Amino acid sequence: MNYMERCGSGFKKIKSDYRAAVNYLPELEPKFYSDSSSFWVTLYNLNYHVPIEQSEKATFDERKATFDERKATFETQKAIFQDNISGLQVKQPTKDKMLKVYEKVGYFQPFGRAEIMNIISVSSYSAGELIKKMREASLIEPVAGRGKGKYQFVIKPE
Secondary structure (H helix, E strand, C coil), X not given: CCCCCCCCHHHHHHHHHHHHCCCCCHHHCCEEEECCCCEXXXXXXXXXXXXXXXXXXXXXXXXXXXHHHHHHXXXXXXXXXXXXXXXXXXXXXXXXXXXXXXXXXXXXXXXXXXXXXXXHCCCHHHHHHHHHHHHHCCCEEECCCCCCCCEEECCCCC
8 A cells, every 4th residue: 555665764863863853862762562462552742841931931821812802702703693693584494504604714714605605504505595684684785706695794883
């Protein structure tokens, strides 16, 4: 099947990469063990005792704060979208499908019939019907410059 380069060549590569690492210590050398029914490899974390610098921690904290902010914004927008579809004169399964599409693409990502078919596992016709219902409810609008049949959700005030 040609999955292997050479029998055993990976062991040498693993050991070589470990030895070339900045934090390498001989006692952290990878260990290989096998018996008649099992094979084990122990790979030690070479960075386990390396302290995290404050600048790295600050960068992580900033990224986490940005993520939390985006998540809160998405949850707020999702709540608005749920309010917008709650009053529609369509059946609950249709509302659920609309919500599922929204959760996957959000307000700013263009989508079309093919994306809807993949997201909610429906036929092309059913995806077209869902688009028609969302357009009639003014939940989506066509997007120019992204190809024919592309739409994006519209942010409606609460």
